[in-house]
Amino acid sequence: MNTTHHHDAAHGHHDAHAHHAPAGPAGLDSSADGYTLALETTVLPAGTATELRFRLLGSDGRPVADLTPLHDKLVHLIVVRRDLTRYVHVHPAEGDDGTWSVRVRLPEAGAYRVFADFAPAAHGGTLTLGADLRAGDGTGPARELPPPARSFTVDGREVTLTGEPAAGEGRRLEFTFARDGEPVTDLQPYLAAYGHLVALRREDLAYVHVHPDGSPGDGATEPGPVVAFHAQVPGPGTYRLFLDFKHEDAVRTAEFTAVVE
Numbered sequence: 001m002n003t004t005h006h007h008d009a010a011h012g013h014h015d016a017h018a019h020h021a022p023a024g025p026a027g028l029d030s031s032a033d034g035y036t037l038a039l040e041t042t043v044l045p046a047g048t049a050t051e052l053r054f055r056l057l058g059s060d061g062r063p064v065a066d067l068t069p070l071h072d073k074l075v076h077l078i079v080v081r082r083d084l085t086r087y088v089h090v091h092p093a094e095g096d097d098g099t100w101s102v103r104v105r106l107p108e109a110g111a112y113r114v115f116a117d118f119a120p121a122a123h124g125g126t127l128t129l130g131a132d133l134r135a136g137d138g139t140g141p142a143r144e145l146p147p148p149a150r151s152f153t154v155d156g157r158e159v160t161l162t163g164e165p166a167a168g169e170g171r172r173l174e175f176t177f178a179r180d181g182e183p184v185t186d187l188q189p190y191l192a193a194y195g196h197l198v199a200l201r202r203e204d205l206a207y208v209h210v211h212p213d214g215s216p217g218d219g220a221t222e223p224g225p226v227v228a229f230h231a232q233v234p235g236p237g238t239y240r241l242f243l244d245f246k247h248e249d250a251v252r253t254a255e256f257t258a259v260v261e
Helices: none
Strands: 004-005 035-039 048-055 075-081 087-090 099-104 108-120 125-133 149-154 159-164 171-179 196-200 207-211 226-231 237-247 250-259
Touching: 004 250, 035 125, 048 108, 048 125, 075 099, 075 207, 087 099, 087 171, 087 196, 087 237, 099 108, 125 207, 149 250, 159 237, 159 250, 171 207, 196 226, 207 226
Parallel strands: none
Antiparallel strands: 004 207, 035 048, 048 099, 075 087, 075 108, 108 125, 149 159, 159 171, 171 226, 196 207, 196 237, 237 250
16 A cells, blocks of 8 residues: 655645645644644653553544554554654554553653554544653753665664655655665565655654555565655655564664755
8 A cells, every 4th residue: 555644734634645745844733623632641751661641632622432543553653852863653552531551661861752643533534643742851962863874774684775755746765675685575564564654854843654555465565675665755854764664573663864955
């Protein structure tokens, strides 16, 4: 499934099938289209796994009761340090009272941003809402991002990026996987795909969540060594690309910096 989520600055939503319409910054608001992301946990200790609790509210102020699954999950929660040097992608569970919770470990103090991807059945599309979170006292040095590079190695898996994102224009991005110089051809499905890509702009945390071309079991998509995406970013800036993938029963993340003129 080739699904690009583009987010609109004014409304915080995106059209899951619009690849070519210009998109603006999103994930900057905690409320949009009558829905609200309400964090019950706004401070977490640094370095310790702790429960993060929140609610997704409708215009009536009540928890949203009917969500449509997005790639096997009702809610995708992304937590990033505001300098984009830390990234967490987790999937919370809903309690009987409509409160969602998930254990999150933020390794160091600082200011963070939470993004919730979800699809209320009554809305007819996918929403992304954002809220501020801090770890520890919320302070800590802002770090420079690594310079752009074509490859990233995580746990011995080398991931190579081909293609470059462009402002307001759909581009094909290919990620090629290898280990010890040999192609990786046994990637495992993770959330109904061989990869999940999140792009965030450093300047304003504009957010794009992209799913790859094809899907496991469709008879055409191979489990590596290449996973391809059709992605569009909203405008110029410095982006951090986070690619989640699963290999040998562990989910790992490859990280890239991209400068869009």
